[in-house]
Amino acid sequence: MSDVGILINTTVAVAAVVLMIVRFKFNPVVSxxxxxxxxxxxxGLGTAETVKVISTGFGDIMAEVGLLIAFGVLMGAMLKEMGAIQRLVGTLLRVFGPKRMPYAMSLTIATxxxxxxxxxxxxxxxxxxxxxxxxxxxxxxxxMATALxxxxxxxxxxxxxxxGALALAGLLGVPLxxxxxxxxxxxxxxxxISVAIMSFLFTRGWWNPDKDEEHFHQTVVDDEEEDWTDGTGGSTPRPDAGGGVAQAQRAATVTTEDTKHDRPLILLLAPLLFSLLLIATGAILDIAEISNPVVSFVSEPLIALLIGLIGTSFVGRFSIGQHRVQKAIASGFSESGQILILTGVGGSLAATIAAVGLGDILGKYFTANHxxxxxxVWVIAAVLHIAVGSVTISAITAAGILAPIAPTLGLDPVLIALAAGAGSLFAVHVTSNTFWLLQSLMGQTTxxxxxxxxxxxxxxxxxxILLVLPMSLVL
Structure with a gap:
């Protein structure tokens, strides 16, 4: 098929996926x-080759990140059950004070x-x-809403x-x-920088509490209080915001009555921190071209996250008991299933795009010196996110479209991964479940x-993206 035909059919395929999700409410996996x-x-791949590429793309991305996603979600489920997040916020408040909390909380959540x-x-x-x-x-x-x-x-x-980061790394072959x-x-x-910009705008009059906030009875927590109330209050999300709202609320309900606070917070978080430290250590040693068999083994992301998962499980047993640990694991398996399948079929689309030769076509139009x-890739991810409303889907699809051209251009794949991630953040709006959760839980108007x-x-x-672009000059 001609280059123009491949470009047209690729555009139609992506547009059809968006239309099926947005207009006809098909499940993203099916779409x-x-x-x-x-x-x-x-x-022109043919029926047999098309099926093979779809299956192989799914299997390849699962081989790269499937267990990593599962281990990460399971660790998170146990930390949630142990009440670590509530306690962490209380610690941040005491250390940084209320005025710097937007920065402290947003950076902690992000990292x-x-x-x-x-x-x-x-x-x-x-x-x-x-x-x-x-x-x-x-x-x-x-x-605080913006920081969140x-x-x-x-x-x-x-x-x-x-x-999303795990999926992008797997698709583009970036070492974790x-x-x-x-x-x-x-x-x-x-x-x-983003929190600072938004804080500047809000303090200069861009926020009108009468029009931008729902009026509700506010419970203020004392500075010295360590037990947090997980009450939602506020307005009810729109009915069409999706069943994920209620499901997330049920899954996340943690009361101070059920959570023991007799274990040091650093102990609860230590396994997760240790696993991330192992991964970073392995990457630094690779850059420095230092080799050690034991360190190389334990710093492999799969092994590092497994160590973190086992450590979190043991800490959980001592903190909240075996029964609640098993309950958290069951919840984690439920949460990870949809993520794994969605990530896998994102790999299928990326593999199909690569198989039809789109990378060679696009490679003719770009050079590595700009x-x-x-x-x-930022624009593609941004447009897809505006249409679909899913950060992960838009990032994976955008990265898959341009991943084949990375070797031709000499660009480091990590740049494409970061650019796709940056673009997928653009314009989180009414098609996003996060939008309606933030409206309801933070007491805001639309x-x-x-x-x-x-x-x-x-x-x-x-x-x-403005920070990613200079990276291309040194990578």
Whole structure:
């Protein structure tokens, strides 16, 4: 088939996936497989080869990140059950004080807590942020809501072990240690700068509490209080926001009555921190070309996260008992199933796109001496996210489209992964479950949520790509 025909059919396939998800409410998994099948059949792969590519793409991405995603989600489920997040927020408040809480909370969520399923993490942390808002100042609700939105969304696609970051690394063949280091280098300034920009706008009059906040009875938590109330309150999310809201609320319900606080917080988080440290150590040794068989083994991401999972399980047994650990594991398996399948079929579409030769076609139009490919992957991911409303789907699809051209251009694949992640953050809006959760749990009106979530995360998206572009000059 001609180059033009392949480009047209690829465009039609991606548009069909978006249309099926948005207009006809098909499940994203089904939509991605249908799009992959259409692309393979219409570009001359044939029935047998199309099926083989779809299956192989699914299997390849699962071999890369399947167990990693499962281990990360299971660790997060146990941390949630142990009440570690509530206690961590209390510690941050005591250390940094209320005025700096937007920065402390958003950076902590973006860098440390990405093993926890996004909706669950949001439902746990939002009531805590809402109680803190009056202490932050007159625009406290705006600043805390924006901090939550930016930290959550940036972390999921830029920071290992966020499921989006894991999927991008697997699709593009980026070593997870490298993804962890460069993601950390990018996410910290992205979050800090974006929160600062939004705080400046809010304090200069861009936030109107009468129009941007729902009026409710606010329970203020004392500075010295260590037991947090996980009450949601506020307005009810729109009915069409999806069953994920109620499911996440049920999954994330942790009361201070059920959570023991007699174990040091650092002990609860130590296994997760240790596993991330092992992964980073392995990446640093690789860059320094230092080889040690024992360190190489334990720093492999699969082994490092397994060590973290086992350690978290043992800590959980001593903290909350075996029964609740098993309950958390069961919840984690339930959460990880959808993530794994969605990531896998994202790999199927990427594999089909590579098989039809799109990479060779695009390679004719770009050279490695300019940033156009990175800007293109950012734009593709941004457009897909606006249409679909899923950060993970848009990032995976955009990366899959341009992944084949990375070797031709000489670009480091980690740059494409970060650019795709940055683009997928653009314009989180009413098609996103996160949007409605933030509106309800933070006591905002739709107008207010458009400011804190849609504009806030879009600012982070632009800041991130502006930071990624200079990286292409040194990588």
């Amino acid at each position: 991605l497989v249908v799009g992959s099948a259409y692309l393979g059949l219409t570009t 440390l807590l990405q093993s926890i399923f996004l909706d669950v993490l949001l439902v746990i942390s939002a009531p805590l942020a809402r109680n803190l808002a009056p202490k932050v100042g007159r625009v406290g609700t705006a600043r 939105a930016i930290g959550l969304e940036c972390g999921i696609v830029l920071m290992v072990p966020g499921v 240690g490298k993804m962890l280091i460069f993601g950390l280098i990018l996410v910290i300034p992205t979050v800090a 940033a156009a490919p990175l800007l293109m 107008r207010g949520t458009l400011k804190t979530c849609s504009v806030g995360v879009s600012v982070a998206s632009v800041v991130a």
